[in-house]
Amino acid sequence: MAQDDDERFRLFVQRQWGPLLRTAYLLTGDRGTAEDLTQSALEKTHRHWARILRRDAPEVYVRRVMVNTAISWRRRRRLPEVPLLPSDSAPARDAYAQVEERQLLLAALRRLPRRTQAVLVLRYFEDLSEADTARVLGCSVGSVKSQASRGLARLRGEVTRTSSQGSLRLQEESA
Template sequence: MPDDDEEQFREFVSQQWGPLTRTAYLLTGDRGVAEDLVQSALEKTHRQWGRILRKDAPGAYVRRAMINTAVSWRRRRRTVEVPLLDADTIATPDAYQHAENRHQLLGALRRLPPRMRAVLVLRYFEDLSEADIARLLDCSPGTVKSQASRGLARLRADLEPPPTITETSLQEDPA
């Protein structure tokens, strides 16, 4: 790789490391795995850097590599994943409501299928347009819209508070 390309790649990495790591964290839910994901995607990008620069789309290329790699890791991990007992996953309560809401949202986001999660992350956290997401994921804008709609519906259902028991409902119940 020519020295100019190498320097441009280094500048790109230093400018984009934070945003890419944030996106990777939202895709994976784990900081260590997110950093591994970014490094893996940047390694793939480095190999194609000269070609990517000619197309002037390194950010899109890296995000696409991150999403594909995250989906691939998820598929491979599915066969060896061991579910934990509820007693093993007890979370300590957070003192601040904002942090608790963020925690619940990230948990609900992690329960979504990888492509649906990718659409929501790219749309609402990366603020990409539906057309840009469609190009990035190699699908139609209609697919992006439907995945976003279904994903938001699942998040709403997952984050909706359970119904509360009121005195009226207790009086109506003969049991």
């Protein structure tokens, strides 16, 4: 039985590594830290694998572990903010405009509160439903809706304020 569980876990990791790493990158903003977060979450998941298979969907469980671990790491590594010079914050427009806009969006996303950031990552980057997002975060669907609404509003304000061309537009899905 334990060997069968280990094989199921191995297959789960093979199938989910890419999506989990993407989620971790969006939560941390750094490839190396994202890999550490993914491995840490999978290690914590493996410890309780047999119980998870009986009670929860493994994808939901491991994402919940990732969000909680990322928040925990963030609390421990709280660094003081270093203000940028005005010349450092203005992106230069060139052939790489799409990449720059993505960087602006990710930077604005990282400035949001961790819970709001987690809601937006799971909802819009991972394309989870409101109900699935609520399950991963252990909160109500109403909480997901309000966090997403406030988070999108803040992102729009930040992106509009920092984007020199104003070409990046975030759109809510129709209700």
